[in-house]
Amino acid sequence: MKTVLIQEEPFDGSASTELALGCFTIGTLFFILFLTLTDNSFILIIGFVFIVLAALLNIIMLANLLHHFYILPKQRKYIVLRISILLSNIPVAFLYYIIADSFKLL
Numbered sequence: 502m503k504t505v506l507i508q509e510e511p512f513d514g515s516a517s518t519e520l521a522l523g524c525f526t527i528g529t530l531f532f533i534l535f536l537t538l539t540d541n542s543f544i545l546i547i548g549f550v551f552i553v554l555a556a557l558l559n560i561i562m563l564a565n566l567l568h569h570f571y572i573l574p575k576q577r578k579y580i581v582l583r584i585s586i587l588l589s590n591i592p593v594a595f596l597y598y599i600i601a602d603s604f605k606l607l
Contacts, residue, residue: 512569512576514583517562521587524555528590532597536604552594563587 531548535541563584570580 512573512580514566514569514580517566517583517587520558520562521590524559525590525593527551528555528594528597532601535601555590559587559590 528548528551531544531551535544535548538544566580566584566587570577570584573580
């Protein structure tokens with residue numbers, strides 16, 4: 502019986518970085534609009550819909566990255582970096598929430 506080694510194909514995780522940067526940019530735009538507009542109820546509704554859709558897309562991308570992390574052991578460092586970039590939006594969103602909540606009280 503002969504063992505055949507299959508060479509791993511290179512994994513391009515640029516889509517996860519683009520998704521993270523896109524969500525960060527759009528989320529920051531909504532945050533700035535929330536802080537600058539006097540009637541921000543419409544921004545809250547659109548922002549909530551955006552957060553739900555962005556969370557869904559980010560969860561799907563995270564599942565994809567975790568799948569590739571499992572099947573491509575030689576590229577785990579690269580994939581962990583992409584996962585870290587993707588998850589870096591969570592503390593930013595939490596910070597925006599804290600600022601918006603304190604802004605609402607003023």
